[in-house]
Structure formats: C-alpha cells, structure tokens
Amino acid sequence: MFTRHHKVWPKELPKTMTLPKTSVFTNLEISARRYPDHTAIIYYDTRMTYQTLLDEVEALAGWLQNNGVKKGDRVLLYMQNSPQYVISYYAILRADAVVIPVNPMNRASELEHYISDTSATVCLAGVELAGFIAPLVGQTYLEQVVVAAYGTYVRQPTDLNLPAEVAAEPQPLKGPGLISWEDALNAGNSPAEHTAGPEDLAVIPYSSGTTGQPKGCVHVHRGVMATAVHRSFWNVTSVDSVQLCTLPFFHVTGMTGSMNSPIYAGSTMVIMTRWDRDVAGTLIERYKVTGWTNIVTMAVDFLSNPNLKNYDISSLVTIGGGGAAMPEAVARKLHTLTGLDYIEGYGLSETMAATHINPPDNPKAQCLGIPVFDVDSRIIDVDTLEEKGPGEVGEIVSNGPQVTVGYWNRPAETEAAFVEIDGKKFFRTGDLAYYDEDGYFFMVDRVKRMINASGFKVWPSEVESMMYQHPSIHEVCIISAPHEKRGETVKAVVVLTPEAEGLTTEQEIIAWCKEQMAAYKVPSMVEFVSELPKSPTGKLMWRALQEEEWKKQA
Known part of the structure; x- marks a missing residue:
C-alpha cells in the first residue's frame, strides 16, 4: 500500500473509510427522511425541497418500470444541468436500472453508438436535444423519449439572466414515442420495491476510446458511493453547505462533486444550466455558496470578470477542480480575493472522478x-x-x-x-x-494519444473514424494544436479523394463535422495535404505532424 x-494527510480525517452497503438512491431517500423541508435544489431562484425531489423521483421511477424498464436495463440521460437531470438520474437508480449519461453535445453517430452498445429502449432528454434523438426512435432499440423543458422548473420570479434553453417556451411534441415530462410524472405510477445493492450496476459513463468508438466504464453502486462519500468528507460538507453546480452532471466530476456528494450530505445544490460568470457571482452572493467544483478554464473566466468586485464571494469555503493545471498568477488572484487555495484533483471516467486530491490545508x-x-x-x-x-x-x-x-x-x-x-x-x-x-x-x-481541450478529452482515433465517413476524405490524421484559451485544440490534416480535390473546402469539412459529433471534438482547423507521413511499416506518424504543428505555432 x-x-x-x-x-x-488531513489531521481531522481517517485514512480509511467504511462505505455504506446501500445503493446510491438510498442516499436521497435518507436525506429526504432526515431533512424533508430542507432545500435540495435552487434553480434560478426557485427552490425544491428534499421531500419534493424524492416524490418526483418516485413518480418517474414508477413510469419507467410501468413502461418496461427492468432491473439492470440501461436508460439514456441526455440533458443539461437542471432539476430534471437530478430527478432523472435518481429515478433511473430507484427503478434498479442503469444510468447512461450522454454528453449534450453529442450528435447523430454518437447517439446511435450509445443506443446500439447499451440496447437502451428509453431516453430522458432535454427539449432542446429531442430533435437529435427523436429520429432514432423505431430505427434503433430506442422506443420512447421523455422530453423535459427546463424552464417549467423556474416557478418564481427571477432577475437572473436565463440561458436560451431555460427561457424557451415549451413546444408541442411531434413524432412517435415522444412523451412530455409532465405526462410521465403525472401518470400515477408507483415503483416496485427498490432492490439494487452495492454490487449492482449503477452508472456507465462513456470514455472516448483510443481505437475508435467510445467505451462504457461500468460502475456499480459501491464505486459511485465511494466518490460521493469521499468528496463529502474531504470537503467537510454538512447539511448546511451550499454547492454551486456549474460542471455538467454527465461528467463524473460534476456528477460526483456537484450532485451525488451534496445529496449524500443533504446539502443544497445551486444549479446552473449554462455557464455565465455574472450569474455565478450573483448566485454565490445571494445564496451564500460555500463550495464550488469547476474546471480551471471556468475559474479563470470567473476571476477575470471585470465585474467581479461587485459580488460578495466571501461565503466560499472550498473551490477547486481540475481538467488542466491552474496558472500560478490566477491562483494568486484567487487567494488574494478569498484567502482560499485552488484545490486541484485528478480522476477519470474509469474512476468515477477523483482518486487524488490535494490536502485542503497543504496543497x-x-x-x-x-x-x-x-x-x-x-x-x-x-x-x-x-x-x-x-x-x-x-x-x-x-x-x-x-x-x-x-x-x-x-x-x-x-x-x-x-x-x-x-x-x-x-x-x-x-x-x-x-x-x-x-x-x-x-x-x-x-x-x-489524447487531446485535452479545456478539460474535455478528445481521442483522435474516434474523431478520425467519424471523419472517414465523409465521401471526400481519403485519409485523415487528427492532432492537437496550441490554443490561447483552451490550452490545445483539435486540428485535422486531410488527404482528399482525387474527385474532391479543388472542390471541397476546409469550412465544408468543419460544417459536416459539427453535424456528426460533439462540438468539442470538431476540428477548429483543417489542413489539406497531398499525403500523410508514414513509417516503413505503413504506420501513421501522427506525432511528427503534431510536433511540427506546435513548433510552427510557437
């Protein structure tokens, strides 16, 4: 060992921790029993108690089971941060099923892979994403999509700047297999007894593969419980802690630090659907936020806000995250403003977030x-x-x-x-x-071989495999290129087919990619070449291209 x-090691903490032998859903059930009237969620100034959260989870779990979802079945969760995301996640677990968190930026070919790989028949989706998943109903394993409009959970007046997805008016659903969120919740279905235990499947986040399509990282309840409990104790979280939730819940760091850990402690989640540094400043001041887990680029943007002096952020007790190293100058500015150190950590989709974190008192x-x-x-x-x-x-x-x-x-x-x-x-x-x-x-x-763009991991072979579907592309090599804000970005070096030479533009390739894959995977640059460098055995020499690119940019 x-x-x-x-x-x-932090003096106040034990070096080993006995984990609960219960499911992750049970954390919500226990918190609702202990603190039924305590605020679980604040969503653009609208509050939801733990009892209401549990009631809606039970109702949706009942609908899932009544519509054929059985123990161990996989259910896609394709939404942005919202109360409906939290309800959906815990409803799937309550139904003894398995959460398949899907990046909201994913598009056609990626969605088809998730469905075919997991045999999912049900998807819970945000209304702004329904158009991407709806065409797959009946064409794949997918049979039903429950569609949620985030704005329906903003039920109190607010002066906050709402993201377009939240401010949008709900639209009537058209197409087979589409069910409104409200119809699913109000169907009057009650779930059967909850039977999932520590060794049952809980969550399968997908990690982009080194050799093509993404692969599912299988986590049982015991593993998801571990990071929820670990994070709660490491950050000394209590029922009166308030967590600002800006990292996406589909990502294991946001899932653990901003959702599962607060629910385990019975504390409050202040949820943002989209990042807005002024809204974040207002929320920290208005609700006396004590903890904020983020990625470094988000923290840098927040601290560079010229309006930052207008917000009282003195309630913050812990702030940290990862995705990239925190620049020393920015860390100094944070410490000057708050007296806090930025606590960096390390984890992967395969480890359900952190395996390593800096000691709060000695980072x-x-x-x-x-x-x-x-x-x-x-x-x-x-x-x-x-x-x-x-x-x-x-x-x-x-x-x-x-x-x-x-x-x-x-x-x-x-x-x-x-x-x-x-x-x-x-x-x-x-x-x-x-x-x-x-x-x-x-x-x-x-x-x-991996590109880290603002904390989003891009596996070149996956992007290449999708780009080879373009009829004008004969060969393609994906490399990283330096980027002022993202650290590095995606560049495609392309050999066109003879028929496409002189007829296909870089912009056309990029536009096509935007329709096929998540935005963070889309090449921001395309360079046409006559041939790609290869070794004597025919192996693509991607590293030579990448080193040349970085030297050129330098």
Missing part, C-alpha cells in the same frame, strides 16, 4: 494531489511494469473502491486495462507522472 503521503500548485481514502496508487514503467520510486516518471496505476469493474461488452480491453501488483488489480490510467518525497503526484505527459 502506498503510504508516503500519510505525513501530509501544492499544479499538482494532482495525494491518493484519497483507501486508494493505492503507484508509478510503474510502461513497458516492464517495474515500480518506480520518488521523482521517477512512469504510468499512474490505481487500486481503490471507485475504480471501474471493466468496460461494457469489451472483455479484451478490460483485461488490458489492469495489471496485478502485490496481489491486487491496478487500473492503468495511461497518464505519465511522478510523485515527490511527500507523496504528491505530478502529471508529466500521456501514454495514450
């Missing part, structure tokens, strides 16, 4: 943190698997209660993702790092 970090800058409760992390040689010592660079491998049990329907990839050390299975993260004498881990590079 890696224990080097115990010398800097290090631009650092992944130390292994949290019951996590055993090592640094190993990528090829020999030999364990490394302090200061030596190698791949991070982790063992802990939150680590995935495997990839959905991919036994070979599951087996390749783990290595045995000291009789324990360790997950191979694909990230190169080292730890110092105090047990803090620091990122160095990636073993795998």
Whole structure:
C-alpha cells in the first residue's frame, strides 16, 4: 500500500473509510427522511425541497418500470444541468436500472453508438436535444423519449439572466414515442420495491476510446458511493453547505462533486444550466455558496470578470477542480480575493472522478494531489511494469473502491486495462507522472494519444473514424494544436479523394463535422495535404505532424 503521503494527510480525517452497503438512491431517500423541508435544489431562484425531489423521483421511477424498464436495463440521460437531470438520474437508480449519461453535445453517430452498445429502449432528454434523438426512435432499440423543458422548473420570479434553453417556451411534441415530462410524472405510477445493492450496476459513463468508438466504464453502486462519500468528507460538507453546480452532471466530476456528494450530505445544490460568470457571482452572493467544483478554464473566466468586485464571494469555503493545471498568477488572484487555495484533483471516467486530491490545508500548485481514502496508487514503467520510486516518471496505476469493474461488452480491453501488483488489480490510467518525497503526484505527459481541450478529452482515433465517413476524405490524421484559451485544440490534416480535390473546402469539412459529433471534438482547423507521413511499416506518424504543428505555432 502506498503510504508516503500519510505525513501530509488531513489531521481531522481517517485514512480509511467504511462505505455504506446501500445503493446510491438510498442516499436521497435518507436525506429526504432526515431533512424533508430542507432545500435540495435552487434553480434560478426557485427552490425544491428534499421531500419534493424524492416524490418526483418516485413518480418517474414508477413510469419507467410501468413502461418496461427492468432491473439492470440501461436508460439514456441526455440533458443539461437542471432539476430534471437530478430527478432523472435518481429515478433511473430507484427503478434498479442503469444510468447512461450522454454528453449534450453529442450528435447523430454518437447517439446511435450509445443506443446500439447499451440496447437502451428509453431516453430522458432535454427539449432542446429531442430533435437529435427523436429520429432514432423505431430505427434503433430506442422506443420512447421523455422530453423535459427546463424552464417549467423556474416557478418564481427571477432577475437572473436565463440561458436560451431555460427561457424557451415549451413546444408541442411531434413524432412517435415522444412523451412530455409532465405526462410521465403525472401518470400515477408507483415503483416496485427498490432492490439494487452495492454490487449492482449503477452508472456507465462513456470514455472516448483510443481505437475508435467510445467505451462504457461500468460502475456499480459501491464505486459511485465511494466518490460521493469521499468528496463529502474531504470537503467537510454538512447539511448546511451550499454547492454551486456549474460542471455538467454527465461528467463524473460534476456528477460526483456537484450532485451525488451534496445529496449524500443533504446539502443544497445551486444549479446552473449554462455557464455565465455574472450569474455565478450573483448566485454565490445571494445564496451564500460555500463550495464550488469547476474546471480551471471556468475559474479563470470567473476571476477575470471585470465585474467581479461587485459580488460578495466571501461565503466560499472550498473551490477547486481540475481538467488542466491552474496558472500560478490566477491562483494568486484567487487567494488574494478569498484567502482560499485552488484545490486541484485528478480522476477519470474509469474512476468515477477523483482518486487524488490535494490536502485542503497543504496543497501544492499544479499538482494532482495525494491518493484519497483507501486508494493505492503507484508509478510503474510502461513497458516492464517495474515500480518506480520518488521523482521517477512512469504510468499512474490505481487500486481503490471507485475504480471501474471493466468496460461494457469489451472483455479484451478490460483485461488490458489492469495489471496485478502485490496481489491486487491496478487500473492503468495511461497518464505519465511522478510523485515527490511527500507523496504528491505530478502529471508529466500521456501514454495514450489524447487531446485535452479545456478539460474535455478528445481521442483522435474516434474523431478520425467519424471523419472517414465523409465521401471526400481519403485519409485523415487528427492532432492537437496550441490554443490561447483552451490550452490545445483539435486540428485535422486531410488527404482528399482525387474527385474532391479543388472542390471541397476546409469550412465544408468543419460544417459536416459539427453535424456528426460533439462540438468539442470538431476540428477548429483543417489542413489539406497531398499525403500523410508514414513509417516503413505503413504506420501513421501522427506525432511528427503534431510536433511540427506546435513548433510552427510557437
């Protein structure tokens, strides 16, 4: 067991933690029983109590079961942050089913993959996204889509600037298999007894694959419970804590830090559907927000707001996140304004968020943190698997209660993702790092070919596989390019077919990509070349192209 970090472990916390042997849904049930009238959600100045939240979860779970959803069935959740997202997530778990969180930016080919891979027959979707998923009803496994209009949960007057998706008036639904949110909730269905336990399937977030299509990271209730409980204790969260929820709930960091952990503690979630730094400042001041989990680019945008001086943000007790290293100058500005350090952490879809977090009282800058409760992390040689010592660079491998049990329907990839050390299975993260004498881990590079654009992970092979569907593309190589705000962005180097040469433009390729894939995967630049560099064995030399691009931009 890696224990080097115990010398800097938070003094008020135990080094091991006994987890509840209940389902994640039970956390909501218990909080509603303890604090029925306490505010669970504040949504653009409209409050929802824990009792109301539980009642609506029960009603939707009843509808799901009455419409054929059985224990272990997968249900797509395709929404932006909203009360309906929280209700949907917990209703799926209440029905003993499995949440398939879908990035709201995903489009046609990505949605088809989720449906075919999980055999999902039901999707819970935001109204602004229904048009992308509705055409798949009857053409795939999908049979029904419950459509929610976020604005129907803004029931009190508000002076806040509402996002377009929230301000929009509900529209009548047209098409087979589409059911309104209200009709599903008001159907009068009650769910059967809840039977899911710690080892039953709970959530399958998808991680973009290194070899094509995204793969589902299978998490049982025990693993999802682990990060919810860990986060609550690490941040010293109580029923009176107030969490600003700006990270998307479909992503494991937002799911854990901004939804599951507050519900476990019975605290309040202040939910934003879209990021707006002025609305965030108002909400922090108005509702005395105590905690805010974000990504670095969001924190940088917030702290660069010229109107920031107009907001009282002194209620903040914890602020932190990840996605990229926090710039030192921005961290200093945060500390000057609030007296707080930005607490960085590290985790993956495969680990249901954090395996490492900086100690709140002793953080290090631009650092992944130390292994949290019951996590055993090592640094190993990528090829020999030999364990490394302090200061030596190698791949991070982790063992802990939150680590995935495997990839959905991919036994070979599951087996390749783990290595045995000291009789324990360790997950191979694909990230190169080292730890110092105090047990803090620091990122160095990636073993795998991946682009990190503002915290969104883009796997080039996945984008390439989708772009090969374009009739004008003969060959394509996806590389990263430097970007002032995002850190790095996506660039496509394309060889056109002979028929398309001189007729197809970069803009046409980009426009086509926007229809086929999530916005953060779409190449912001396209360069046409006559051929791509290849090794003597015919292997694409992507790294040479990428290094050339970064040198050119520098």
